[in-house]
Amino acid sequence: MKERVALIAVSILVVGMFTGCSGQNQTAQEAANPQTVIVTVPVTVAEPATEANQNTESTAVISEDESKEAFSREDAVALVLARVNGATESDVQIHLDTDDGRRIYEGSVIYKVMEYDFEIDAQTGDIIEWEAESIYD
Numbered sequence: 811m812k813e814r815v816a817l818i819a820v821s822i823l824v825v826g827m828f829t830g831c832s833g834q835n836q837t838a839q840e841a842a843n844p845q846t847v848i849v850t851v852p853v854t855v856a857e858p859a860t861e862a863n864q865n866t867e868s869t870a871v872i873s874e875d876e877s878k879e880a881f882s883r884e885d886a887v888a889l890v891l892a893r894v895n896g897a898t899e900s901d902v903q904i905h906l907d908t909d910d911g912r913r914i915y916e917g918s919v920i921y922k923v924m925e926y927d928f929e930i931d932a933q934t935g936d937i938i939e940w941e942a943e944s945i946y947d
Contacts, residue, residue, distance in 0.1 A: 881935040886915040890928060899922040
């Protein structure tokens, strides 16, 4: 937000400088005595978000366990796709679950005539379970 306000202020200054210089002929006396022009621009600083004042920009706070789950959903999908040659992300059904206190990504991939069921440890990225069977079984 501060960067955006600073960018706007600089833009206004540059436009003001060009506008002030355009179309004016300087006399010899004015050219010999240059003046410094100071432009004052009001700057608005956003207040931190509170219940009464909700700001659209926010940062998320995550728990230590969630931060350890740097092995994200996208990483889990990539791991599964690496094992099913030719499948795409649209073939993958996946969700985060808890099993015996351990967070896991659980899901399936249906590609061509096969269905692959899997469980992946969300913290370590280890494949806990992997099963493949024909969709005709």
